[in-house]
Amino acid sequence: MGIESVFPRTLFWLGDVPIRDSVLHTWIVMVVLLGIGVWAHNRLRIWDPKMWQLVVEYIVDYVEKLVVDTSGRAFPELVPYLTTMISFIVLANLLGMFPAMKAPSRDLNTTLALSLVSLGSWQAYGIRKRGFRAYMHTFIEPMVFMLPLNILGLVSRVASMALRLFGNVIAGEMIGAVMFMLVPLIVPLPLNMLGMITGVLQALVFTVLTLVFVVEAISSEEDETGVAHEAPGTI
Amino acid sequence: MLPDQQLQFAIVTTIVVGAAIVLGCITPALMEGRAVVRAFDNMARQPSVADRIRGLLFVVLAILESTAIYVLLICLILLFANPFAGIFGL
Numbered sequence: 544m545g546i547e548s549v550f551p552r553t554l555f556w557l558g559d560v561p562i563r564d565s566v567l568h569t570w571i572v573m574v575v576l577l578g579i580g581v582w583a584h585n586r587l588r589i590w591d592p593k594m595w596q597l598v599v600e601y602i603v604d605y606v607e608k609l610v611v612d613t614s615g616r617a618f619p620e621l622v623p624y625l626t627t628m629i630s631f632i633v634l635a636n637l638l639g640m641f642p643a644m645k646a647p648s649r650d651l652n653t654t655l656a657l658s659l660v661s662l663g664s665w666q667a668y669g670i671r672k673r674g675f676r677a678y679m680h681t682f683i684e685p686m687v688f689m690l691p692l693n694i695l696g697l698v699s700r701v702a703s704m705a706l707r708l709f710g711n712v713i714a715g716e717m718i719g720a721v722m723f724m725l726v727p728l729i730v731p732l733p734l735n736m737l738g739m740i741t742g743v744l745q746a747l748v749f750t751v752l753t754l755v756f757v758v759e760a761i762s763s764e765e766d767e768t769g770v771a772h773e774a775p776g777t778i
Numbered sequence: 779m780l781p782d783q784q785l786q787f788a789i790v791t792t793i794v795v796g797a798a799i800v801l802g803c804i805t806p807a808l809m810e811g812r813a814v815v816r817a818f819d820n821m822a823r824q825p826s827v828a829d830r831i832r833g834l835l836f837v838v839l840a841i842l843e844s845t846a847i848y849v850l851l852i853c854l855i856l857l858f859a860n861p862f863a864g865i866f867g868l
Contacts, residue, residue: 612833703844706851707840711843711844711847744840748841
């Protein structure tokens, strides 16, 4: 196999669009998540819940607590979106542990797509909360010549989130591939465990950054403290 | 291209990539160490907020780590997908 299997390659073509193996793996992740959602739809119980329900509730509670800790207020409309994002990225990063599959986030296109979804989401939340003109006005907030700097800030946020996730995942996969070439027996195990830890951690970081940017776009006019343009609480 | 120039390109790329990785991972590691020391001190000082500090510590460590990942990315690009390899015929 060698190290070239770490890089994504084109499997087949749908008309003019190349379908890579990382696209196939994201389809697998989507099917798994949708399957869990559809299966759990009418099986949730209030009294005497089963183990899987407790696991799912733990994840949702964790995201809710994260929203409250980061912004100081509870945004219940953000919790489904962030839970989906963190579940998708965790599954996508951990897919490399299964035998025939590799993590789809080792493709820069996948992580860039996730970053663009994140960018679109915080712009959309900001526009919906404040109106289109008021939100565009925040780009020239302190002075007019801050406009290129603010746009550059947007681009750098998207690029840094995409590259961080991509770099971590492909570094883990490459280390795994090189270790399998050298000593296939016991040595790849701790490195794969490290890869799993960084996969979950990077999913958390991606979600937390998305959360911070969405909260920053939503709330800086009408805080309870009455101070305008205050950056939201702690990160 | 002459094989002599190809060899020189390969040697220079390898040396630069090796030096870049070594130099680029010094500062993130040092700064992560400083963050961890400060976090541990404050966790010991106020055990009631230790859980919050630990949660934030991991997030901050991942963000600091990402600068080292950027260096690694450039080195991987130089090694495996070098845009100048075509000029040299490699």
